[in-house]
Amino acid sequence: MSDIVEGRWAEIFGPRYIAVTTILALGVTLFAFNAFLSSAALPSAVHELGGLEIISWATTLYLVFAIVGGAAAALLKRRLGSRGSLIGLATVFLAGTLIAAFAGDMNQVLVGRSIQGFGEGVVAALCFALIPELFPSRLVPKVFGMQAIVWAVAAFGGPAGAGALTELISWRAAFFINVPFVLIFVTMVLLVVPRGEKPTDKHGFPGLRLLAIGAGTMLVALAAVAEPLQAVLLLVAAAILLTAAVWLDRRSVERLMPPDAFSLRTAVGSGLWVFLLMPVAGAASAVYLIMLLQQLWGYGPTQAAITAAVMSVAWSLSSILAANARQRSTRRILIRSGPLSLAAGLILVLIGLEWTQLPILLIGQVLTGLGFGMSNGYIMLTIMEASSDGERDRTSALLPTTQSAGNALGAALAGVAANAAGYAHATESGHILASIVPLFIMAAAFAMLAFVAALRMVQLAKATPLATFAQE
Template identity: 65%
Template sequence: MSDSQSGSWAEIFTPRYATVTLILCLGVALFAFNAFLASVALPTAVQQLGGVALISWALTLYLVLAIMGGAGAALLKQRLGSRMALIVSGGVFLVGTLIAANASSMTEVLIGRSFQGLGEGVVAAICFALIPELFPSRLVPKVFGMQAVIWAVAAFGGPVLAGLLTELVSWRAAFLINVPVVLIFAAMVAFRVPGKSNDVVESPGFPGIRLVVIGGGIMLVALAGIAPPLQATGLLAGAAAMLVGAVQLDRRSRTRLMPTGAFWPDTTVGSGLWVALLMPVAGATSAVYLVLLVQQLWGYGPTLAGGIGAVMAVAWSLSAIVVANVRQRETRKVLIRTGPALLSLGLLGVLTGLLTGQLAVLLVAQLAIGAGFGISNGYLNLTLMEASSDADRDRTSALIPTTQSAGNAIGAALAGVAANGAGYATATGAAAIQQAITPVFVLGAAMAALAFLAAWRTAGLVRPQDTSSSFAAG
């Protein structure tokens, strides 16, 4: 069926696609819910085990290993096949879960979180890579719409579920709830996901140096988020040098982690990956500070403040569903370009709402931020997949979630540097807090503006022949 024919939402739940739709949703759910489960359970774990100084490393190590795992996922898929790669990485995640849940010290928790990150990074990347392999292009936006719904459900249900498990059972239960989900996921993968191709493929070498360089760069980014401003600037400069070096190394390697032209602005894939990186960088500024700021400035409780923060996730999901039936290529280009513009305006709107004390302005701005991601994300991903050659498609698909995770890490670090540099940590009183936080949102809006420029170029580079592959013909 050609791309001009739009599939219905019901089609992804027909017998032909229902199982793989559920598999991909479970893969996303592992990542989405685990983020909230761990963030709620870890403070209680620290109280019981000690080691409060290590709590931030539970997220840092998870994130670094997840990005490293995602970076190597395409090669792992090539070597083991999709089915075995998902089962193995799911097993790594399960081992990490059991280590963390049965830990007797924070050191053991950190080891478990590292295994969780490595496994989930591979799972998320391979699930992305399977989308163009298992679905025709007309259904891809709907698959991304379903993933957005999973994130929205996790944003609301994750903290509630984790809180109930932690309070009524124990913090260990909040980790162990992952066990049945992983087992169900692995069982479904074993029966439904295709195995390794019989085609003779040269065994790829292990890209150890590049993975270490990527992991080291992200580690420096994470450290910059908690370092004094001057040191943070040096750490970010070092991280940028390492990540640029990793891209350069990969371009010269015989067994590449990244698709041809990755992050080079003269190709659709290269400029599109900049959009995939810069939009999370921009969005992280609000994600990191908004809930805390609403409590500090307006005296809201955690539940109400969290609800305001979750408005963005709901808007993301709803807007992704609304635009999932768009068929015209020119309209898709408009959506790709409009998303970053809405994000930039939304971040400035959040700042305006915080400075003026207007809840209505803040909520509208949150809706704009969520809609910015929702209307553009699915079609950006589809464009990147369609623009990739058959040989590069796995690399492109796997690199998208990895790039987005890196963007979230970089954005959180930049927001921390901007806030600390403006004196947010020592600010007392509403006026001082407002003054200190202004550079954070201005920086976020500027990053979104850069994403808009990259999106404009990405859409402009799209050519009809980009969709001549077997995937687009679906």
């Protein structure tokens, strides 16, 4: 059937769902805010504590442990239940926050950030897993639209808020601000999320698989700052470790992922490839555009950041508009169009930089944001609907982890492409412009690979029975 029952925005903020919506928004807010925290608060921490040489690890370790935590989220949910997992890992996140806030040196900050990352990685993944459990299918696009708004606000407000707290009070206040949000989150979970039943069968701890995922992610992070040849070797080693983790997981009694994760023979596996490849493509602009605008056009940090933020605005607005699509055929068109819009946007950003044409660059930024905004929600919804009821938790929890992995991999590959083309040593505008051509061409190629995977996902999803979501 092509027509579906349309959900209304008022419903997710109405009496029946407002508490659950608040929990999901807080969970995403904590993750998004802390992902952007380091750029504003940690330089002041280094000024007080020293350790400039390890400041980048505050972000790297947070993301690595967030990915590991996200991978373990479905397992923790099965063993502890949604309520116990959310409360327990929010407490872990709070412990990491306090360790970082009271740190006496940068090493302690790194420990706190690692613990923060693991706790929030689990919480963010569980928030995704709760969406099909607590919302009917017709409201899921609206929930994803709400989350896109949260991310956009965090992208603007995260660095600004952390910077204001650092300037007016202390860098430690940027960590302490998490405390009331965590307490509100835990209180809401206690009031809203049912206890549920805890399964009694346990098959050991998947330490080897989590170690492979963590080590593979760490190698990707190291590749982002290595010389081109070393970076390629690190990425190859990371691919081997991550592939081994998926291979081992498929043969385990208690799996971390759905059995068809990243298999091109199913809608779920193909969809996960789309969800991985689009962030890989988008990283080129996300990592380099602000710097390029300052190098090539003489923009100040604020003007460059505002120009780059056009993409986030387009992402949020288009996700809100796309959430109103009523027909499955329209949703399939949006899924296929997203990677194409992303590829076109990246090429136009490159042309705008090469020709020194701000209007072309802005159009490219808008198309890039549209690519993510029009398709992300329906990619996730299609993956969830194509997953069986028994695998829904694993599949849903894997979504934010896959996206974070795509961001990390994209940043590393962007660094390899740019440095191999001589960007790191380029000083003149002509040399800089020549060095970024391979970077954006590679990014557009990954967007086209995402388009191929999207075609496959849509084709397979048509023949896949839909999973049962929350009842009306």
